[in-house]
Amino acid sequence: MRIVSWNINSVRARLAHVERFLKEEQPDILCLQETKATNGVFPSRFFYDLGYIHQAVHGQPGYNGVAILSRIAFSPAEITSHDWQNNQEARHIGITLENGVRLENVYIPAGGDIPDRDLNPKFGQKLDFISRMIEWSSHLEQPTILVGDFNIAPLESDVWSHKQLLKVVSHTPIEVDHLSRLQASHNWIDLGRHFYPAPERLYTWWSYRSKDWTKSDRGRRLDHMWASPSLVDHLVGHKVYESCRSWIKPSDHVPLLTEFSFHG
Template sequence: MTSIASWNINSVRARIGIVEKFLREEAPDVLCLQETKVECGLFPKGMFEQLGYTHIVTNGQRMHHGVAIVSRLPLADARKYDWQANGEARHIGVTLPSGVRLDNVYIPAGGDIPDRRLNPKFGQKLDFFGRMTDWSRALVDTPTILTGDFNVAPLASDVWNHKALLDVVSHTPLEVETLARLQAASDWVDLGRHFVAAPTPLYTWWSYRAKDWEASNRGRRLDHMWATPQLAPKAVSHRVVQPARSWERPSDHIPLVTEFAF
């Protein structure tokens, strides 16, 4: 069995304490981090290595973005992608000892206005998806896991109020359609909804703005774990670690953990 976790940590150095808590309590074989907000040379390897996560690949950037994969298992063929051709560190890929490809992505949030004419950041988000969709088509015959913060909650049950959020970036029909094209490009299986079928609510993010995030429960499912069709049957469980949202100095995202039979 191999367990793979994914977590937008919103600064790995600022929240190194809760990352350690998660690794000690959940002990995944591999952890994919997004929004690490640190240059590669300053990534805090020490704690990970002390816990046995001695295989570390990073695609970092000072103060912004950043992705990393830390693992107890050897990692090969580290690959970095720049889907916006602007130097932002948002995608890193590796190959696991089983031969399974693992790609970790932090897709742009897209700003506040869902119109590329009025908000260039929204256009960049759509274009990022477009380039990833072209890339994805070549993976159809390759057992692959794609995980990370996609910054889109596709289903009505992936948000606290579907009607209220239809015009809010992350749940607009255009973003949902764009994400669906990426999913169709390799017939990706959404493991979150494979194990927790709609219309059961499933969230991975709650805003910092809420005074009591748990009481208001205005969540969105922005974080995802997908697998190509030949690999998806090897997924044996998937869960979200919701208590992490209440840990000391929490991220606004929570971890996902998927266990695979390989």
């Protein structure tokens, strides 16, 4: 089973990219974040025609939005959407696969530009979002795969310059602490670092502000795929598709893929 997570930064603006990727890589399940489309205008037929006939979509006008598109069946009755933002924003969608494994797709808030909850309410909302996730995560019983844009690069080797980004939202100590507590709440396996241990270079996002992202390579690992400890024996491989960042008018994030083996 090949599962992809991708912050697409407007699904309708990048349908050609999505089609190319799906045809080239043939994942079984695609988890999208920042679709920027309501359920009514989400391109469901586009994915259906590509074979992704099982769909769970949670969108809102112009912002946020998450979706799970699958060639593998799942029960519509078990689709869930948590309001960890506590304001009805479309930032989570979850399903139960036929093998009993939960798949949770999340878009954690970016948190604004100032890492101070008093000066910047968005930063406080981000920390509170993760705190609500910690409460949820600590009570998990089903084997679970958690994927998405976490908007935090936790390790020193997850950013192009640890020193220069210590006071930049996405790599501040308080955000890293919150994400560490989320990981510890279920003993989650960080799949990226499971297959590419630190300090190996591993980025998933490059800012649009850089004229030549390949030359400056000021990347951050903001996108993650985690799994319950009970799934460790089912892990096969993990890949980050950096080349997608060079496509014409790309998302600033690239896709991640983890392969699992659930046979037998």
